[in-house]
Amino acid sequence: MDCCDALKNHEDKDFLILKKYLESDGYFFDEHKGVYLGTCLMEKCNDEIEKALRKLGYDGGPLQTTARYHPDPGAVYSIFDSERLDETQVGKRIDGWIATKI
Numbered sequence: 246m247d248c249c250d251a252l253k254n255h256e257d258k259d260f261l262i263l264k265k266y267l268e269s270d271g272y273f274f275d276e277h278k279g280v281y282l283g284t285c286l287m288e289k290c291n292d293e294i295e296k297a298l299r300k301l302g303y304d305g306g307p308l309q310t311t312a313r314y315h316p317d318p319g320a321v322y323s324i325f326d327s328e329r330l331d332e333t334q335v336g337k338r339i340d341g342w343i344a345t346k347i
């Protein structure tokens with residue numbers, strides 16, 4: 246079974262939450278606000294995630310994925326609107342989020 250098949254386990258309401266964060270903040274993390282996508286989906290399924298979001302009306306820029314590794318909690322992934330943010334900006338947001346968790 247391909248890990249992208251796991252997207253079928255997520256309901257539209259999950260993607261609507263992620264769409265809201267993309268539209269307001271330009272990004273979301275793999276464990277953002279109660280919607281857990283996980284490493285496999287974030288690493289390998291960006292196109293499928295983008296299709297699901299666009300189906301629900303997301304009309305922002307192309308989505309890209311980046312990650313930062315920290316000893317605790319480990320890898321943190323983010324999908325972001327590449328017309329609003331770049332990898333450096335998203336990396337700083339990840340670092341800030343990690344600082345609140347450790």
